[in-house]
Amino acid sequence: MDAHVAQLQMQYRNYILSLYQQGFLDDQFTELKSLQDDGSPDFVAEVLSLFFDDCVKLVGNMARALDQIGTVDFCQVGANVHQLKGSSSSVGAKRVKGLCINFKELCEAKNYEGCVRCLQQVDIEYKTLKAKLQDMFNLEKQIVQAGGIVPQVDIN
């Protein structure tokens, strides 16, 4: 039993580290995790689900805006990107945030092709992240079910 837990914990640790190493997450995610305590045991999950809902909504908005070929409202797209940038920055979704920074510049330059390309990348990226984090939560769940505690992962 203990060995199983230890193995899961090790797996979890490596997984988290890989997420940081591959640039999916940054320190802000650590910050987020540290905010989770007994008073709010599902804080990270809540914030993230809110974030991903936000992603769906914002990406949808932008896709619609960019569909209006010829009359694209770059301002609106820009506002959405800004939102997404703020959110991703707050949860520590590093790659999404990085894309958003580019996206915003393209938007300001009114570069339609660039925006479309960026939007697609954002779409892929947040979905990838969602899947990864889903895995992470599953691992956490498994650890808890196996009677262990989710380890604190020191990124440095």
Next chain:
Amino acid sequence: MVCEMETDQQMEEMDVEVLSSMWPEDVGGTEPDNQFNVEKPAGDSDTLKEVDIAEKRTMADLKRLPDLLNTTDQGSTQLTNLVKQWEYMQDHAVRLLREELKILTKQREEAEAKELKIIEEHNFETEEPENVRVLDESSDLFRRFKEKKRDKLVGRKRIEIDEEFDTVAYWKQKALTFEKMLEASTERERRLIEKLNESLKTMESHSAPVEELTQNLKRAEGFLHFILQNAPIVMGHQDKDLRYLFIYNKFPTLREHDILGKTDVEIFHGGGVKESEDFKREVLEKGKASKREITFETDLFGSKTFLIYVEPVYNKAREKIGINYMGMEVTDQVRKREKMAKLREDNAVRKAMESELTKTIHITEETMRAKQMLATMSHEIRSPLSGVVGMAEILSTTKLDKEQRQLLNVMISSGDLVLQLINDILDLSKVESGVMKLEATKFRPREVVKHVLQTAAASLKKELTLEGNIADEVPILVVGDVLRIRQILTNLISNAIKFTHQGKVGIKLKVIPEPSFASDNTHKADAEEQNGLAETSVWICCDVYDTGIGIPENALPCLFKKYMQASADHARKYGGTGLGLAICKQLVELMGGQLTVTSQVNLGSTFTFILPYKVAASNDHSDDQDEFSDMVDHQPEPDDSTEGYFQFKPLLGSIYSNGGPVMGNNFLPHKAMLPSPVKLINGNTGQSESVQVENGGYMDDTRLETGSGHCPESAHQYENGNGRCPSKESESCSSSQASSEMESEFTVSSPREDVQTETEVKETSKQPKILLVEDNKINIMVAKSMMKQLGYTFDIANNGVEAITAINSSSYDLVLMDVCMPVLDGLKATRLIRSYEESGNWDAAVEAGVDIKVLENKQMSVRSTNRLPIIAMTANTLSESSEECYANGMDSFISKPVTLQKLKQCLQQYLH
């Protein structure tokens, strides 16, 4: 003959040994010492004929030459050489003659042999048969030899005689024949002798050496010319007066009579001539050949450098008679060499500079890193330390016995001291790295002075009088960075108090004309201009004087240096970090002013700083006065804004003699770091000049005084605990730390309280009210979680309009404002809020299109003058953006993403 002599002269110039190598190998002859061989290939002569030799190049004083040759060693050697050559020639000729003679002798011997034979033959003829027989018998060999001999000499010539043998006729004939042969032989002999004589004669003619030598010399000279014709060489001979006797010059510009018999100085004019002459003279005197490079700068041939070789010439009696010199033009080489040297020098210099720079860069980098490190470290230390001190202070409010309390007090004061030190270091590194920003706020200098003195008086534990004296012409309201000015004043005052044991400490303010150093020094406050401010600026001189121990003159220079105190002794006795004055100086200079000190040992010191301020418009003043009278109603107070003199008498007695729970010691050296800071109040109205010491707390003072407040118990405990605390052992320590603690407190809270001193009627809730203006749900969620951890709650506005609405309807202690928001962004919202604070109405907001419905709340507008701390939350941490925040009236900013740490610091700074 002329030619010969000239050549001789030239030869003299050159080393004979070297000369030999100059000859083509095939010309050199078979014998090594036979330099001037007669037998030369015709080809060489042809070569020479083709060469055009300008004989004029050589000039010589012919009359002197023979003398010279006879008197000098070189001349003798030269002649010896010639003689040797001649002798050799003679030898050669003798050898040839001998050979000839040998041949002739041989021939003569042959002839004699023949004669003998003839005679013998004759004898044989007479007695031939016997002889023959005998000989035949005795030896066959002899016969053969005889025949051979005869064959060889006479060539088997047989004499034929026709006559009958042994007749008269026969003999006669035979005699005749012999006679003829004899004659022929004689004839041959005579011819040979003739020939011999002839050859002897030719030999004689050859033996005269002069012509040959002349030829040789001519050839030698020819070769020399051939070799020298293009060489940039000048050579010459000068007598012991340095007059030219001979000169060879490839490019003659002067004629013979221009040079011969004259000295260099007589011939040339210009740079180098004298030097060369001196050099020649030197050689002549020292008698040692040497070389030197001399650059000439003459009209004749311009600027040219010559490598000159000079050797002394001696006569046979070893007396100096002159010099030989040879110069080669090396101008190009010298130029090249100089260029090279210069390049090398440049290179070296550059390298040195490079290494110097690298060193500097290295040092700078190191320093920067060290400073950065220091700042970071200080920062990192400060956070946990404030936790420690805070907890200790909370602990001090609980029930403790006397000993525990003493220990705790030491702990707190030590902690405070460390905190102060860290703050100092942070300040210092901020100023040094240029991070420190100056703010321009309106403030009343009188008020500032008064507050500083009050604060100092509050923690005063000595019999000192504190006084403030402000000249009438000092404006009521000026613009400057009140925070920093206050910091400087507090620092100087606490310093003064620290080193003064009796008498008084005071501040004197007066207006002075613009000092000289400022005219070429554009003060930085210019950048911080705000709307509605008058342009006129004024220089105010502020003296902080004391009657303390004074500073010895030799300690003055290092007074403002970091970590320096007047002496190590003082440091031990009085404590302190030694950073205070350094910070003061830096701050004053940052604001475009100057900090100076004068002092007399045992009489006191005066620190003087002069600073430029902008004078604010006077209408602001009247407004503010109205506010004052409106607000300060519960306690009649002298009008701060115009009063020019304050005095704080010692309160010591009352501190130790407990004056009751309320009237007693209110000068709390420590401030409790409770979530809701307890207000520190000087409720002592008995003092004629007493003023309320207000430090931005949230507790209603009346409640505290009556003891029926919201949390009376904790307040009382707090007071009581501190009332007894000042222990004598820790007097100096706690006095310094107490004042510094006060200072730091003002550092954070003064912008608000300098504008007005009234106590705001606060909500009774201990929780500070915070407004978060943020449009991003996720950010709100994260912030909420953080606030929860920090123990705060807050209201949320989703954009600038909502924020304004919220501020209008309720009062907040702090606003956290996102910069980039829909509808109305943070910068604009802040501007509108500030405008509301200044004008007391939302006109600007309405103008900007914000729909404000709740403007009916008129009594609230009074509070609008209270400056609300607004903290920007910006995703862009570039200084440009932060400057924008400041420009729009924000107090500080947090860079996004917001972390617990950043939020905590910010809240700590603005809520306590």
